Amino acid sequence: AQSVAQPEDQVNVAEGNPLTVKCTYSVSGNPYLFWYVQYPNRGLQFLLKYITGDNLVKGSYGFEAEFNKSQTSFHLKKPSALVSDSALYFCAVRDNGYNKLIFGAGTRLAVHP
């Protein structure tokens, strides 16, 4: 079965520093991977996706993610964190053969001034 794991419950970063939110995946077949962000009292918002092609995927709000097949990882990155990036981040994988997403447990990102 398809699954993703987010090993960190929370990530703390100082404003202006680079950030990384980790995600590893387990799939059969080609992975379809996604990142979503959730701000307080809001629904999830799409950030970016990897289907095929370049291993570095660029998305919204200056975020990018690096697909690494050998390490089965899809880490979310941003070169310079903003306080406004503080939110809950979810990695997701498309269920093989089905049009639905399976989400990880989420990682809370806290960016401190």
Added chain:
Amino acid sequence: DAGVIQSPRHEVTEMGQEVTLRCKPISGHDYLFWYRQTMMRGLELLIYFNNNVPIDDSGMPEDRFSAKMPNASFSTLKIQPSEPRDSAVYFCASSAGTGSEKLFFGSGTQLSVL
């Protein structure tokens, strides 16, 4: 576009009562998903529809839960009877194309069952 619209935003009810959550997807989207979010279990897919037809309801916890999509612009999730363990945030999401490419989520319904 107003996005995915859910109502009510908050619902407080007593155990045993019927609860109905509502969702209006984005116009033109042919997939609709119902998710539940709790601290303990994270985000769980309950059911999804394609062109108003339920495709996968394997995530529906039990017979107390039912979902309908009578037309392309409206869906309901009903819990009857409700129990305290149903307390959660329920999200509706819609998408176009293959279904899972990019989901647009509503703001959710915070359900509290006392």
